[in-house]
Amino acid sequence: MSAAAPTERYRAISPAEFFYKYREIAGFSNPVRALYQAVRELVENALDATDSHGILPNIKIIIEKADENREFYRVTVEDNGIGLPPHVVPEAFGRVLFSSKYILRQTRGMFGLGAKVAILYGQMTTGRPVEVITSQPNLKRIYYFKLRIDINKNEPIIIERGSWRKNRDWHGTIVSMTLEGDWSRAKQRIKDYILRTAVVTPYANIVFMTPDGEIYYYERVIDKLPRPPKEVKPHPYGVDLELMKRIRDNGSFSTVKEMLMKSFQGIGNVTASSLLEIAGISPDLNPKSLSDKQLLELVNVMKNYKRFRSPTSEALSPLGEEVIKAGLKRIYDPEFVEAVTRRPSAYQGHPFIVEVGIAYGGKVPLSSDKYPTLLRYANKIPLLYDEGSDVTTDVVKGISWDQYLVKLPAPIIVLVHICSTKVPFKGVGKESIADVKEIRNEVRLAIQEVARKLRTYLSKKLKEEEKKKRVVSLAKYVPEVVRALTIILGDGHGAKAKMLEEKLVEIVSLRTGIPKDEVYKVVKSVEIGV
Amino acid sequence: MAISSVDKYARQKSIEILRKKFASVAKRILEGKRPVLIMPKRVLSNTIYDMKKKLLLLGPEMKRRSLLDVNEARKFMQTLLMASIIYEALVNDEYPTIRDLYYRGKHTISYRDILGRLHHENTWDEQRESDAVIRDIEVFLGVLREEMLILSKEKGKVVGNLVIRSGDDVIDLSKMGHGAYAIEPTPDLIEFKDIDAEFVLVVEKDAVFQQLHRYGFWKKYKAILITSAGQPDRATRRFVRRLSEELKLPIYILTDADPYGWYIYSVFKIGSITLSYESERLATPNAKFIGVSMTDIFGEEEAAKNIKKLASIFGKDLKNVLSKPRKKPYLSDKERKNYIIKAKKKDVERAVELVGYDVADKLISNPEIKKYIRQRKMGVSGYPWFRTPEWIKEISIFFSKLAKLEIEAMASKGLKFLADTYIPTKIETGDWID
Structure with a gap:
């Protein structure tokens, strides 16, 4: 649980206020959405607790009916991640927190508080507490908590707690919560979500048990994890006044110059001096003494400064070509799969990487006749809704697939993953990506790059099929030719007929490169009428 | 069935060639080599006019018909299928016609494609296809269909002081009454026993043949009288050739004075484009065009005028073809007016194909026809064997007068005129085109 790392600071706001303000943004507008x-x-937290820390994930998701009369569902998610230190568990689950960190790193969680909103929603709709079991790798005990949130005070209430000795080397977290939901209407979405998650986590074992008694098991197919993201300082292009204020208020820097050099990437001695000179701020000033107006001036200077290095992409964790290919293979068993991870790029000071995978044939479902089936991901999270307004959709639609020998509808999936320290989501739903020129370009180039490989494959396949068709157009005459030759060569040549046929099949096979048994199949299918 | 001995011999020979050729095809297959039939290309571009032999011949280009070539596989199959049918007919002492062969070989091949779908395909659909395959087998084997005892409809007729042996019978062609001997489809099996004739007259029109026959023309002038009844079939051409080659008789050909008549003559003399592979056996290089010629109708004055107009194309070569003194027409002005027929556009087009657009363009004065021809036939270069001074002289009158004439017209002037004046005079004075 990255939000609960002990070194980070938190600022509390009224959770009730927060909840009412944000539950729709956070996606809890109705029982379908909420479940x-x-x-x-919970799943995203579980994955963040594992793959971001170099652990091959084992994730178990159980949804069960929790009340006979009412639509209450108990959701349990278990991971084998790094676990939580026992003393932060009540805070992490029982207090709605606002992360104070301005350190950037690509994570799945939206604000680091989605899970807390879920717990709050569950508590408000069912009154039931959340249960947490966790242990860290170096701890000898497993800790158990039953919590609820005191909404008014915004404080965790510990209903039960306990611990027991580990008798096996287990670490990870199990979270169970109960909420009012609508399984029958949410199930397709949830199944889709887990399937699409499974597509990009071939390195994870995922078990999913539904209230209908179904069990989905996605078995790990590779042991390679995506590169974990590093924490990096923000790039000056992405700076805003709020961020600057927080740095000023929370930091302990002796001079403004030191503040700039230590808080941002790409600002050294020289750059810091010239920035401050342009802004007309003395480098030796104590940052605490800076007025908001001066800060704003500094922000504007930084935004317009042209000579920064491109933002570092170390904070990004792309899936990697191997993972994408393995993931698509695991789910769709395609006849063709290829992927590309583009080189890092940036928009408005935010680094981003575009990755594209294409799967064709096999168990890949047939696409629409307009454009290939699209699997969109942002920071490894599947985007399921608002496909129509996503820039990726627009790019995919704009590609003339004919050129790549894809005749729509076709069994083709295009997977697009955009990872960034700041994904430019469109609207509050965070289900589609806005049309940013740099991203649009990268997406197009990435798709074209993979599509070219698909084209090569398809053209080869087409040739192969042509070859087979050619074989039919030759082999179908073999029996007639044999018959005619046997007549001319005289009677009593039954054995010769057999030999001639065998030889002709062999010659046709040899000259066309199609296996003998396939040629034979055609020859055997021939019937000569009278 | 009583099979004549010549017949038996021909069969045996064809069977042997067939077996030998196809045994080598089978041998190639058993050796794992590409199944191919190598044969001369039977297309216009591989048809050559041999200036020395004065024959239309098949050129040297060969084609390899391979079972492994998608475009040729069907034809390969058809060729073998046809060969097997012909072979069966030969060994069973049958005489199939080309239509029989078409029906015997027509059947369905059903097969499944790579997706397992069932398809049906006919070995051939139209007789045009099977006929083409028969021609392929002829060139592949170097054996003519007549030698394989494949029959076709009898068309040509002959009478005269000639005794032949056909099958096991001896036939006197001077004792046919009002009828005539139909030239059999296998003229090579005919044996010439006795002959008392000085020349051969081949008449395009069956009606004119009958008139001359009843008039006793062949008796009076010691002729062998033959008609091809229009376009000559292979048997008639072969028969005429044998008369020329074996009996050393001069051959005179009498046709209508129109482009079709001229072409019929050229088929007798040098061969046809579609059957160029048979020319060496069927063509009669010594055959002479005796009439009806344009100068017989219009006289040489008309030709002289035309020749001046053509000087820019042919230079002085043409001048020598005019005789001195200039030949007078056989028809009076009034007769000519009654007998000639206005040439149709189709006739003019055909004539241009024979002699070339440049000649036509210089001579046609009718603006409508001139335009029509320019649109359709511009650049047509004509056949080399019709671009000789004699033929240019002949056809030039056709273009300048846009008129044609049927042989019947000469008979209308009086059968006596045709039989006793026109033909004998032409022969005596050597007034023909060679």
Whole structure:
């Protein structure tokens, strides 16, 4: 649970206020959305606790009916991640927190508080507490908590707590919560979500048990994890006044110059001096003494400064070509799969990487006749809704697939993953990506790059099929030719007929490169009428 | 069935060639080599006019018909299928016609494609296809269909002081009454026993043949009288050739004075484009065009005028073809007016194909026809064997007068005129085109 790392600071706001303000943004507008969103938050936290820390994930998701009369569902998500230190568990689950960190790193969680909104929603709709079991790798005990949130005070209430000795080397977290939901209407979404998650986590074992008694098991197919993201300082292009204020108020820097150099990437001695000179601020000033107006001036200077290095992409965790290919293979068993991870790029000071995978044939479902089936991901999270307004959709639609020998509808999936320290989502739903020129370009180039490989494959396949068709157009005459030759060569040549046929099949096979048994199949199918 | 001995011999020979050729095809297959039939290309571009032999011949280009070539596989199959049918007919002492062969070989091949779908395909659909395959087998084997005892409809007729042996019978062609001997489809199996004739007259029109026959023309002038009844079939051409080659008789050909008549003559003399592979056996290089010629109708004055107009194309070569003194027409002005027929556009087009657009363009004065021809036939270069001074002289009158004439017209002037004046005079004075 990255939000609960002990070194980070938190600022509390009224959770009731927060909840009412944000539950729709956070996706808890109705029982359908809420159940889906709760599963999502817990699964994403589980994955962040594992793959971001170099652990091959084992994730178990259980949704069960929790009340006979009412639509209450208990959602349990278990991971084998790094676990939580026992003393932060009540805070992490029982207090709605606002992260104070301005350190950037690509994570799945939206604000680091999605899970808490889910818990709050569950508590408000069912009154039931959340249960947490966790242990860290170096701890000898497993800790158990039953919590609820005191909404008014915004404080965790510990209903039960306990611990027991580990008798096996287990670490990870199990979270169970109960909420009002609508399984029958949410199930397709939830299944989709887990399937799409499974597509990009071939390195994870995922078990999913539904209230209908179904069990989905996605078995790990590779042991390679995506590169974990590093925490990096923000790039000056992405700076805003709020961020600057927080740095000023929370930091302990002796001079403004030191503040700039230590808080941002790409600002050294020289750059810091010239920035401050342009802004007309003395480099030796104590940052605490800076007025908001001066800060704003500094922000504007930084935004317009042209000579920064491009933002570092170390904070990004792309899936990697191997993972994408393995993931698509695991789910769709396609006849063709290829992927590309583009080189890092940036928009408005935010680094981003575009990755594209294409799967064709096999168990890939047939696409629409307009454009290939699209699997969209942002920071490894599947985007399920608002496909129509996503820039990726627009790019995919704009590609003339004919050129790549894809005749729509076709069994083709295009997977697009955009990872960034700041994904430019469109609207509050965070389900589609806005049309940013740099991203649009990268997406197009990435798709074209993979599509070219698909084209090569398809053209080869087409040739192969042509070859087979050619074989039919030759082999179908073999029996007639044999018959005619045997007549001319005289009677009593039954054995010769057999030999001639065998030889002709062999010659046709040899000259066309199609296996003998396939040629034979055609020859055997021939019937000569009278 | 009583099979004549010549017949038996021909069969045996064809069977042997067939077996030998196809045994080598089978041998190639058993050796794992590409199944191919190598044969001369039977297309216009591979048809050559041999200036020395004065024959239309098949050129040297060969084609390899391979079972492994998608475009040729069907034809390969058809060729073998046809060969097997012909072979069966030969060994069973049958005499199939080309239509029989078409029906015997027509059947369905059903097969499944790579997706397992069932397809049906006919070995051939139209007789045009099977006929083409028969021609392929002829060139592949170097054996003519007549030698394989494949029959076609009898068309040509002959009478005269000639005794032949056909099958096991001896036939006197001077004792046919009002009828005539139909030239059999296998003229090579005919044996010439006795002959008392000085020349051969081949008449395009069956009606004119009958008139001359009843008039006793062949008796009076010691002729062998033959008609091809229009376009000559292979048997008639072969028969005429044998008369020329074996009996050393001069051959005179009498046709209508129109482009079709001229072409019929050229088929007798040098061969046809579609059957160029048979020319060496069927063509009669010594055959002479005796009439009806344009100068017989219009006289040489008309030709002289035309020749001046053509000087820019042919230079002085043409001048020598005019005789001195200039030949007078056989028809009076009034007769000519009654007998000639206005040439149709189709006739003019055909004539241009024979002699070339440049000649036509210089001579046609009718603006409508001139335009019509320019649109359709511009650049047509004509056949080399019709671009000789004699033929240019002949056809030039056709273009300048846009008129044609049927042989019947000469008979209308009086059968006596045709039989006793026109033909004998032409022969005596050597007034023909060679």
